[in-house]
Amino acid sequence: MSDSLKREAAARAVALVEPGMRLGLGTGSTARHFVALLGERVRQGLDVVGVPTSEATRRQAEDEGIRLTTLEETPQLDLTVDGADEFDDRLRLVKGGGGALLREKIVAASSTRMVVIADSSKRVERLGRFPLPVEVVRFGLASTRTAVADVASRFGAQGSVTLRHAEEEPFVTDEGHFILDIAFGVIAEPEAMAAALVAIPGVVEHGLFIGLCQTAFLATPDGILTLTNNDA
Numbered sequence: 249m250s251d252s253l254k255r256e257a258a259a260r261a262v263a264l265v266e267p268g269m270r271l272g273l274g275t276g277s278t279a280r281h282f283v284a285l286l287g288e289r290v291r292q293g294l295d296v297v298g299v300p301t302s303e304a305t306r307r308q309a310e311d312e313g314i315r316l317t318t319l320e321e322t323p324q325l326d327l328t329v330d331g332a333d334e335f336d337d338r339l340r341l342v343k344g345g346g347g348a349l350l351r352e353k354i355v356a357a358s359s360t361r362m363v364v365i366a367d368s369s370k371r372v373e374r375l376g377r378f379p380l381p382v383e384v385v386r387f388g389l390a391s392t393r394t395a396v397a398d399v400a401s402r403f404g405a406q407g408s409v410t411l412r413h414a415e416e417e418p419f420v421t422d423e424g425h426f427i428l429d430i431a432f433g434v435i436a437e438p439e440a441m442a443a444a445l446v447a448i449p450g451v452v453e454h455g456l457f458i459g460l461c462q463t464a465f466l467a468t469p470d471g472i473l474t475l476t477n478n479d480a
């Protein structure tokens with residue numbers, strides 16, 4: 249998607265922001281536009297506070313002059329705006345392509361409303377095209393990986409479970425964990441599979457966001473499409 253389309257989706261989300269709001273600030277190339285546009289409004293006098301979902305977003309928000317808080321100080325947020333790696337029409341999301349899924353999910357779950365901004369290429373009929381990120385603790389990696397692979401194959405994964413790398417070294421998340429990416433193809437039973445994954449002791453979190461997102465602003469070459477999920 250072109251950067252200008254990402255920015256249009258972000259602008260739609262910024263329009264939802266009201267004075268005094270407590271915001272969750274997402275991570276990734278689309279959320280980056282949201283933070284930049286929010287920064288413009290803050291410099292025009294808008295008073296909001298934000299909880300960043302990654303160190304990268306924290307740095308950007310600080311540069312933009314956005315007042316930051318923590319979930320310790322502000323445990324309940326009004327609105328979180330974030331990108332997604334893919335989503336279906338029930339607004340079930342896969343996130344974590346940038347490795348920020350754990351903080352992103354904690355922040356989204358602490359928000360009254362979560363809005364996703366994305367381009368139409370992220371919309372899928374069935375989840376699983378994008379490899380599912382699973383955040384795991386470093387201790388016992390080989391055992392955890394075997395257990396994750398067992399769950400993946402029980403739920404029909406067509407590909408393998410890969411330890412994510414950054415250059416030559418394993419990728420390390422902001423919380424100091426590793427990420428396993430499961431090449432699913434199709435996730436036929438997202439809810440059941442999610443429950444099986446979190447039951448594995450070394451698994452910290454997975455990138456399936458179910459029942460968390462109410463609205464998606466989808467940038468298309470013909471304009472912004474709004475999808476809603478009233479069950480979330």
Ligand SMILES: O=C[C@H](O)[C@H](O)[C@H](O)COP(=O)(O)O
Pocket residue numbers: 274275276277278279330331332333342343344345346347348349352
């Ligand atoms: O960990 C990263 C996040 O889940 C991102 O929101 C996701 O990867 C989408 O990023 P982008 O907007 O760059 O496609």
